[in-house]
Amino acid sequence: xxxxxxxxxxxxxAIWEGLLxxxxxxxxxxxxxxxxxxxxxxxxxxxxxxxxDGYSIAINKTNTLxxxxxxxxxxxxxxEITSWKALGVKMENxxxxxxxxxxxxxxxxxxxxxLLDQSFDNLPKVINRIIEDNPNMIAFVPETYLNKGxxxxxxxxxxxxxxxxxxxxxxxxxxxxxxxxxxLPIILGTLWVSLGxxxxxxxxGLAVSIYMSELxxxxxxxxxxxxxxxxxxxxxxxxxxxxxxxxxxxxQKVFNLPVxxxxxxxxxxxxxxxxxxxxxxxxxxLRTVPRAMKEASLALGxxxxxxxxxxTIPYAISGITAxxxxxxxxxxxxxxxxxxxxxxxxxxxxxLLEPVRTIPATIxxxxxxxxxxxxxxxxxxxxxxxxxxxxLIINLTVEYVSSKNKHKAH
Amino acid sequence: MIEYNKRKKVNQATMFTLLRIMSIIVVGILIAILGFIIFxxxxxxxxxxxxxxxxxxxxxxxxxxxxxGTLYLTIGSMIFAFPIGLLSGIYLNExxxxxWVVKLIRTMTNNLGSIPSVVFGLFGxxxxxxxxxxxxxxxxGSLTLGLLVLPIVIRTTEEALKxxxNGFRHGSLALGxxxxxxxxxxxxxMAFPNIITGLILSxxxxxxxxxxxxxxxxxxxxxxxxxxIFDQVMALPYHLYVISTSGTDIEASRTMAYGTAFVLVAIVxxxxxxxxxxxxxxxxxxKTN
Numbered sequence: 001x002x003x004x005x006x007x008x009x010x011x012x013x014a015i016w017e018g019l020l021x022x023x024x025x026x027x028x029x030x031x032x033x034x035x036x037x038x039x040x041x042x043x044x045x046x047x048x049x050x051x052x053d054g055y056s057i058a059i060n061k062t063n064t065l066x067x068x069x070x071x072x073x074x075x076x077x078x079x080e081i082t083s084w085k086a087l088g089v090k091m092e093n094x095x096x097x098x099x100x101x102x103x104x105x106x107x108x109x110x111x112x113x114x115l116l117d118q119s120f121d122n123l124p125k126v127i128n129r130i131i132e133d134n135p136n137m138i139a140f141v142p143e144t145y146l147n148k149g150x151x152x153x154x155x156x157x158x159x160x161x162x163x164x165x166x167x168x169x170x171x172x173x174x175x176x177x178x179x180x181x182x183x184l185p186i187i188l189g190t191l192w193v194s195l196g197x198x199x200x201x202x203x204x205g206l207a208v209s210i211y212m213s214e215l216x217x218x219x220x221x222x223x224x225x226x227x228x229x230x231x232x233x234x235x236x237x238x239x240x241x242x243x244x245x246x247x248x249x250x251x252q253k254v255f256n257l258p259v260x261x262x263x264x265x266x267x268x269x270x271x272x273x274x275x276x277x278x279x280x281x282x283x284x285x286l287r288t289v290p291r292a293m294k295e296a297s298l299a300l301g302x303x304x305x306x307x308x309x310x311x312t313i314p315y316a317i318s319g320i321t322a323x324x325x326x327x328x329x330x331x332x333x334x335x336x337x338x339x340x341x342x343x344x345x346x347x348x349x350x351x352l353l354e355p356v357r358t359i360p361a362t363i364x365x366x367x368x369x370x371x372x373x374x375x376x377x378x379x380x381x382x383x384x385x386x387x388x389x390x391x392l393i394i395n396l397t398v399e400y401v402s403s404k405n406k407h408k409a410h
Numbered sequence: 411m412i413e414y415n416k417r418k419k420v421n422q423a424t425m426f427t428l429l430r431i432m433s434i435i436v437v438g439i440l441i442a443i444l445g446f447i448i449f450x451x452x453x454x455x456x457x458x459x460x461x462x463x464x465x466x467x468x469x470x471x472x473x474x475x476x477x478x479g480t481l482y483l484t485i486g487s488m489i490f491a492f493p494i495g496l497l498s499g500i501y502l503n504e505x506x507x508x509x510w511v512v513k514l515i516r517t518m519t520n521n522l523g524s525i526p527s528v529v530f531g532l533f534g535x536x537x538x539x540x541x542x543x544x545x546x547x548x549x550x551g552s553l554t555l556g557l558l559v560l561p562i563v564i565r566t567t568e569e570a571l572k573x574x575x576n577g578f579r580h581g582s583l584a585l586g587x588x589x590x591x592x593x594x595x596x597x598x599x600m601a602f603p604n605i606i607t608g609l610i611l612s613x614x615x616x617x618x619x620x621x622x623x624x625x626x627x628x629x630x631x632x633x634x635x636x637x638x639i640f641d642q643v644m645a646l647p648y649h650l651y652v653i654s655t656s657g658t659d660i661e662a663s664r665t666m667a668y669g670t671a672f673v674l675v676a677i678v679x680x681x682x683x684x685x686x687x688x689x690x691x692x693x694x695x696x697k698t699n
Contacts, residue, residue, distance in 0.1 A: 009590075016590050019497060020497050020500055021505075022497075023494045023495075023501060024501035024502060024515055025515065026494055027498065027518050027560060028514060028519075037533055038532060203432070204435065207432035207436075208432065211430065215426060215430075224437060226682065227437055227440055227441075229682065230679070233678045234443070234675060234678055235678065237620045237650050238447065238650070238674050240654075242446060244655070303418055303422050304426075305425050333527070333529075335528040336620045336621060336647070340654070340655055360528040363528050363532065364621055367535070367625050387526055391525055391529075395520060395524040399517065399520065
């Protein structure tokens with residue numbers, strides 16, 4: 001072998017190994033990038049003002065109100081709170097009067113109308129006068145109209161706080177004057193749907209995996225295996241379509257509901273979708289049980305069923321746990337099917353027969369309408385972060401459980 | 411004792427029957443779903459349906475742009491994910507020693523594989539569409555889908571390589587071949603059928619994904635076909651979602667929806683059959699050798 005050949009060979013080898021290392025590191029880089037981008041886009045939310053950009057809440061200077069939560073603002077402007085007493089303010093005229101920009105004309109007198117007809121530059125003056133004359137008024141107007149010579153008080157709502165975000169019970173991202181970002185109903189909706197799905201999928205998944213690994217003849221096994229693989233391969237949007245056309249009307253009819261798009265529809269569809277994951281992984285786990293163990297049990301006089309219950313399943317329990325946890329992960333992250341069948345109402349569910357909304361469905365349904373970089377957009381990225389952290393926890397749990405399993409095997 | 415034995419037997423018989431019934435239910439559900447889509451969708455399928463543009467607010471005409479869009483996105487994602495995934499798989503199985511770096515890479519790959527598809531959509535939108543300025547385009551969608559399928563390709567490659575007996579590697583090295591030569595000329599050809607099978611199945615996965623392309627590539631309706639990789643496309647899964655939930659006239663486009671679902675299921679079915687055929691073909695070939 002001559003030297004040149006050997007040199008070239010070494011050179012090629014070095015390039016090849018470099019290439020492999022780079023490729024190998026790409027997944028890690030991508031995970032890091034995902035973390036960076038999700039959190040970067042999302043964390044801006046907690047530095048954003050609660051109130052719509054450029055707007056302000058203003059009151060008469062005699063008003064003693066100093067603080068308002070975003071939920072209170074929403075209720076005031078939705079006319080759900082109509083008395084100042086409810087906000088802890090003592091007032092001669094207890095009725096809250098709301099002023100929005102469109103309402104200005106109905107409060108302006110003739111002289112002011114004439115001024116406004118001349119030029120809109122007179123608007124700040126008019127607004128100032130109206131607020132001054134109505135001590136029981138609360139106004140939601142652009143900040144710029146309150147700058148020059150405004151005699152009332154402005155209320156600073158402050159920034160969106162993590163406490164209100166994670167503890168809030170209302171999700172109205174496009175509400176005016178203050179969007180409501182309370183993720184509690186969405187998180188609960190996700191958990192309800194996923195838990196329902198797993199409760200449905202677990203008995204069936206376990207039964208099929210036991211049947212396939214312990215009872216089925218080779219011929220039946222060879223028929224079933226591709227069927228399960230196919231079940232895993234069908235796109236989620238097809239499951240959603242099937243759910244929408246078959247399961248949703250069925251639920252509506254059976255339970256006599258106004259709408260069939262409910263948490264239960266989501267759970268059924270997700271349950272079907274989680275089946276292949278649970279079946280495949282727990283079947284693998286059941287197959288790792290050493291034959292000697294089962295035979296020892298049979299030799300002691302236990303029958304096949306007792307062996308399965310007392311020997312096989314306990315031995316494979318960590319694998320089965322991993323299967324269930326992964327199934328939950330699949331259910332929590334599933335987007336399209338859930339989006340199509342759960343009705344997407346962001347309210348805290350009380351029964352499985354109400355419409356709910358999950359984290360992924362919220363992102364998918366709203367991201368298209370949220371202006372890039374805005375508060376709503378950021379809130380959806382925070383939801384993405386929550387989802388990411390949830391799946392990370394699930395994944396680490398699975399890895400922990402299966403590493404325990406390995407120790408046992410040795 | 412006889413009493414106990416009898417109860418034991420009855421118990422077992424009841425439970426086994428229950429297991430059988432539950433298995434039949436699960437298989438039945440799958441057949442019901444497939445049958446429902448195929449039975450209702452088959453009547454919508456015609457040559458025109460597959461080769462014409464949508465008409466009348468997507469209640470008539472065909473789904474050609476959606477078929478082509480899905481094809482472009484799938485090919486695009488594979489061009490990206492296949493080479494990188496293959497090389498990563500080779501690295502992890504053939505070259506990496508059991509240090510903490512490899513452990514980290516494995517964990518990261520697993521994590522990437524478990525991230526929900528909608529999060530990939532968020533990431534793709536933030537990085538490819540906004541930061542890199544691709545806009546909603548074939549390339550942004552392909553890259554997003556590529557990242558989604560990358561862990562699957564890596565895992566498939568690794569599994570396939572693991573099944574190659576170490577004796578072959580040692581034999582090749584003993585004959586004076588370098589590691590590169592061993593991998594390329596001995597290990598890869600032997601693992602080839604399994605790798606291909608896995609790759610085909612991952613194509614099926616990519617072609618049905620909706621959430622990752624929703625904000626990175628697809629449009630509700632486009633009057634013309636895309637002309638470059640920076641154009642928006644229509645895609646089958648998104649098309650199905652739109653016309654079954656928010657189309658202009660949901661009832662009128664139902665036939666179209668059934669047809670689209672049929673095409674999606676057909677793609678997955680065909681790819682599965684193909685993968686199985688390849689697996690069987692090669693396993694026979696190995697046996698006869």
